[in-house]
Amino acid sequence: MEKVKIVVAGPRGRMGKEAVNLVLETENYELVGVLDYKHEGMKLVELEGFTKGDALVYTDIHQCFKEQQPDVLIDLTTPEVGMEHTVTALEYGVRPVVGTTGFSSGDLRKLDALCEQTGRGCIIAPNFAVGAVLMMKFSQMAAKYFNDVEIIELHHDQKLDAPSGTAVKTAEMISTVREAKQQGHKNEKETIPGARGANFDGMHIHSVRLPGLIAHQQVMFGSDGQTLSIRHDSYNRASFMSGVKLAVDTVMENDHFVYGLENIIG
Ligand SMILES: NC(=O)c1ccc[n+]([C@@H]2O[C@H](COP(=O)([O-])OP(=O)(O)OC[C@H]3O[C@@H](n4cnc5c(N)ncnc54)[C@H](O)[C@@H]3O)[C@@H](O)[C@H]2O)c1
Numbered sequence: 001m002e003k004v005k006i007v008v009a010g011p012r013g014r015m016g017k018e019a020v021n022l023v024l025e026t027e028n029y030e031l032v033g034v035l036d037y038k039h040e041g042m043k044l045v046e047l048e049g050f051t052k053g054d055a056l057v058y059t060d061i062h063q064c065f066k067e068q069q070p071d072v073l074i075d076l077t078t079p080e081v082g083m084e085h086t087v088t089a090l091e092y093g094v095r096p097v098v099g100t101t102g103f104s105s106g107d108l109r110k111l112d113a114l115c116e117q118t119g120r121g122c123i124i125a126p127n128f129a130v131g132a133v134l135m136m137k138f139s140q141m142a143a144k145y146f147n148d149v150e151i152i153e154l155h156h157d158q159k160l161d162a163p164s165g166t167a168v169k170t171a172e173m174i175s176t177v178r179e180a181k182q183q184g185h186k187n188e189k190e191t192i193p194g195a196r197g198a199n200f201d202g203m204h205i206h207s208v209r210l211p212g213l214i215a216h217q218q219v220m221f222g223s224d225g226q227t228l229s230i231r232h233d234s235y236n237r238a239s240f241m242s243g244v245k246l247a248v249d250t251v252m253e254n255d256h257f258v259y260g261l262e263n264i265i266g
C-alpha cells in the first residue's frame with residue numbers, strides 16, 4: 001500500500017509537535033516536509049525537541065508542495081497563516097486537514113467553494129477530541145428542550161483566539177435547533193463591559209484563560225427548577241490525535257468540504 005505523504009505546518013507548536021509524532025509513528029504515513037517561518041533547509045531532527053525525522057523544513061509553501069507533492073497538509077498554526085496555507089494547498093491539489101481555529105464564516109465559505117472548484121477534500125476541525133465532538137452533539141440534542149444556554153470555554157493563557165473555535169461551533173450547532181431567544185432580563189445592563197460575554201444569537205459565550213488549563217468547555221442549560229451541564233476536558237494534546245488520524249484517513253477519500261468532525265464521526 002502506498003504511504004500517505006504528509007506535510008505538517010507549525011511543527012514546533014504545542015499541537016504541531018504531537019501531529020509530527022503521530023505522522024512519524026503511523027505505519028502508512030510519511031512525513032515529507034514541515035512548514036515553519038524559519039529554519040529553512042534544516043532537517044526536522046536538527047530542530048530543538050526532536051530526536052528523529054529526516055523531513056526538510058520549508059519556509060516557502062510553494063517550493064515545499066512543488067518538491068514534495070504531498071497528499072495531505074495538516075495545519076496547526078494561526079488563523080491568518082492557516083487560511084493562506086489551506087487556500088494554497090487546495091490550489092496545488094493537496095488535501096488540507098486544519099485544526100487551526102479562528103477562521104471567519106467568510107473564510108469557510110471561500111474554502112467550501114474552492115473544494116467544489118478543485119474537487120479536493122478539505123476538513124476543518126475546530127476540535128479533534130472525540131469527547132469534545134460528543135459534547136457538542138449532546139448540547140445540540142439538549143438545546144431542543146432548553147432554550148436558555150450559556151457556553152463557558154476554558155483554555156490555557158497562550159491561546160490567541162476568543163471565543164474558541166469549539167465554542168463557536170457549539171453555538172452554531174445549538175442555533176440549528178434552539179428557538180431564537182435573547183437570554184437574560186430585558187433590562188439587563190453590564191456595569192463592566194463584557195460581563196455577560198459574547199452574544200451569539202442571544203446566547204452567551206464566556207472565555208476563561210488561565211495557565212494550567214489545556215482545553216475545556218462546559219455547556220449549561222437552564223429552565224424552571226433545573227439545570228443541565230455538559231462538560232468536556234482535554235488534559236493533554238494527545239487527546240486530539242485520534243481525531244487528526246481519522247481526519248487524514250477520511251480526507252484521502254473525500255472530494256468535498258467538511259467543517260466539524262461531527263460530520264465524519266458516525
Ligand atoms: N482543532 C483542535 O483540536 C485544536 C487543538 C488545539 C489547538 N488548536 C488550534 O491549533 C492552532 C495551534 O495551536 P497551538 O497551541 O499548537 O499553538 P502554538 O502557538 O503552540 O503553535 C503555532 C505554531 O505555528 C507556527 N507558525 C506561525 N507562523 C507560521 C508560518 N508562517 N508558517 C509555519 N508555521 C508558523 C509557530 O511557529 C508555532 O510553532 C491554534 O489555532 C489552536 O486554536 C486546535
Ligand SMILES: O=C(O)C1=N[C@H](C(=O)O)CCC1
Nearest residue numbers: 101126127159164165166215
Ligand atoms: O489550545 C487551543 O488553542 C485549542 N483550540 C481549539 C479551539 O479553539 O476550540 C480546540 C481546543 C484546543
